[in-house]
Each structure stands twice: as C-alpha cells, then as structure tokens.
C-alpha cells in the first residue's frame with residue numbers, strides 16, 4: 001500500500017517536472033564529460049583535456065580524455081572542452097527558510113506553507129549557483145519543514161542540493177527572538193526553547209526522531225567589546241546543559257553545530273565538545289589553537305556581515321572587523337583546512353549569490369586554492385561525507401560544476417557557474 005502510493009507519487013511528479021523527468025531516475029545511465037580543464041582540489045593541480053565517465057549517480061573513471069572515451073562506449077557526451085570543471089560546491093551554513101527580509105515579519109506574518117514554498121525556490125537557486133550540497137542550519141520557526149524539502153529533493157520532485165538539516169535548533173527561554181514584546185503576549189520563537197539537561201536530551205531525541213542530521217545550538221548572545229579589546233558575549237547555557245546536548249547528540253550518531261560569536265560563547269562550546277563553530281567573530285589566537293587541537297571546524301559566514309549595505313547597526317560593522325582579523329590570524333596559524341565554507345545565506349536574500357563569500361576569504365588571507373577547498377574537501381570532511389563528496393575521483397558521487405576561467409587564480413569566477421550536475425543529473 002505504502003509502496004504503491006510512493007510509486008504513484010513519483011510518476012505524478014515526473015509528469016509535472018519535465019526537465020527533471022527527462023533525466024531521472026539515473027540508475028544506469030552513462031555520461032561522458034569532456035573537460036577542457038579539470039581541477040584537482042586536493043593538489044591544486046589543473047589537468048587539461050580530461051574525461052569523466054559517470055555511471056548512474058557516481059563517477060566511474062577520470063583520466064586523459066582519449067583514454068576514458070575509448071572505454072565509454074555509447075555513453076551520452078557532454079562537451080565542456082572550453083570550461084573548467086570542479087567538484088560541486090558545498091555551503092555548510094544556509095537558511096532556506098529565511099528570505100533576507102525582516103526576521104519578525106517572517107515569523108509573525110508568513111505561514112509555514114508559504115515559507116516552505118519560498119524555501120523550494122531558495123533550494124533551486126542554491127543548486128543553480130553551483131551548491132550541490134548544503135547544511136541548512138535550522139528553519140527559524142518553520143519547525144521540521146526542512147526535512148520535507150530535503151525529502152522532496154531526494155525523491156526528484158523538486159530540484160535542489162543534497163541537504164543535511166538541523167530542523168529547529170536549541171536555545172534557552174528568553175534568549176532567542178522573538179523577544180521584547182509585552183509579557184501579555186505569547187510570542188513564537190525562531191528556535192526550540194528548552195531548559196535543563198533532561199529536557200534538552202528529550203529535545204535532541206525529538207529533533208533526531210523527526211529527521212535532524214545535525215543539532216544546532218545557540219551558545220551565546222549579545223556580543224559586546226570589552227575593555228580588553230576582545231569581543232565578549234553572554235553564554236546561554238550552564239555547563240551541564242551544554243554537555244547534555246552534545247552527549248545526547250553523539251549518542252544518536254549526529255553532530256553538533258554551535259552558533260557562537262564572543263569569547264565566552266566559543267569557549268563554552270569548545271569545552272562541551274561541539275563539532276563546528278558558526279560565525280566565531282570573536283575568535284582569539286588562543287581559541288583558534290584550541291579548535292585546531294580539538295579538530296573543530298569554523299564556518300565564518302563573512303559575506304552576510306561584511307557586504308556593502310547602508311543603515312547597518314554599528315555593532316555589525318564592529319563584528320565584521322573582528323571577523324576579518326580573526327580570519328587572517330586563523331589562516332596564519334594553519335587553521336585553513338578546518339575552515340568550512342559557510343555563508344548564512346537566507347540572512348541575505350537568495351537572489352544574491354552566496355559564492356561571493358569566496359572573494360572575502362581571499363581578501364582576508366587565503367590563496368584562491370585554499371578558498372576553493374573550504375567549499376569542497378574541507379566542507380565534505382566537516383559533514384562526514386568525504387568518501388562521497390569534495391573531489392572528482394572514481395567512486396565519488398557525480399557532483400560537478402563548470403566555470404569559465406580559473407578559480408585557482410581568481411576566486412570570483414566561482415560566482416559565475418555555468419553548468420551544474422548533481423548525482424549524475426544535469427540541472428543547469
């Protein structure tokens with residue numbers, strides 16, 4: 001019964017989305033790509049006139065075009081001989097359910113069905129920009145609708161990146177918007193508000209039950225510049241609460257992402273054993289060294305705070321300046337391989353290409369190849385998917401993008417992806 005319904009649903013979806021239907025399912029379809037230039041992100045090398053053979057959703061062979069072509073038989077041909085081919089990009093910090101407008105308006109005036117429709121268009125935009133995988137770090141009040149978007153993408157009903165989702169995120173009472181309203185009103189919150197270690201364990205179990213791949217927690221709030229010149233913050237949790245979240249998440253085979261901007265928040269998150277720090281504006285050399293010792297990843301989300309915008313509150317500009325210094329220092333100290341590309345897309349409109357983040361990484365101290373690795377090999381490792389994603393090699397998923405120009409010398413070309421394949425299916 002269930003199975004039959006799934007099959008009927010799939011057929012209906014195929015007849016509606018003709019562009020996808022023409023190519024799905026991708027089980028044993030074979031495609032031979034001729035790449036004018038192929039980037040090996042692991043070695044920063046570029047090889048010319050390469051062949052990539054794809055069977056179903058995986059890469060089965062990579063090498064000089066003539067060699068691969070001779071073994072490709074009657075595979076479909078894709079000519080990218082005038083382009084540079086590189087692995088599909090990964091954005092490890094997105095919000096499909098935000099549209100870059102006023103936060104309270106989204107939470108108060110938009111229904112979850114409406115926000116989900118917007119999320120579907122955001123997912124398509126992300127894929128079109130070349131992001132074949134995203135870690136979507138909470139729905140900001142749209143409950144578990146990210147799991148539904150992910151399912152629809154996985155079933156080929158709508159186009160979008162492969163998704164790892166965080167569902168609702170965790171914050172304690174009073175420490176996440178919407179706040180500041182009359183006590184007579186029961187306001188909705190953008191995260192799941194939970195207090196106490198036992199309740200947090202239950203909340204983690206609940207989020208995992210409904211499909212969370214990651215658990216996201218808000219480690220701090222209200223950053224301020226202290227007399228010592230460092231960026232401080234107010235930690236949100238007791239040590240016992242934080243440890244309970246991390247312990248329960250680990251026990252269920254998931255990973256923890258911690259929003260943390262100031263010294264106190266980052267310190268608390270690291271002591272609890274989280275797997276990634278989001279934003280990290282107030283990172284000091286000492287905290288960077290601790291992250292390297294603990295192998296904790298950093299998603300810097302620079303573009304959202306640094307992009308040109310009038311009327312930005314002064315603290316935002318100050319935090320962006322802290323982040324610029326922290327980024328340069330982290331790269332200098334050798335943290336580059338633990339920096340994973342993350343943009344906070346949705347914090348700005350999805351009509352802006354999140355790949356503009358790359359140029360900031362280069363401006364703040366990375367080489368272009370290093371910047372490219374943040375969105376390929378580094379992000380794949382952070383997500384625990386490096387066996388499948390992050391490089392172009394036999395056995396990996398066929399997630400590929402093409403650009404004109406050379407991203408190893410000019411990171412800005414990554415904002416102009418011209419061709420996108422995800423899991424062997426061409427989407428652009």
Ligand SMILES: [Zn+2]
Pocket residue numbers: 093094095137344347
């Ligand atoms: Zn975010």
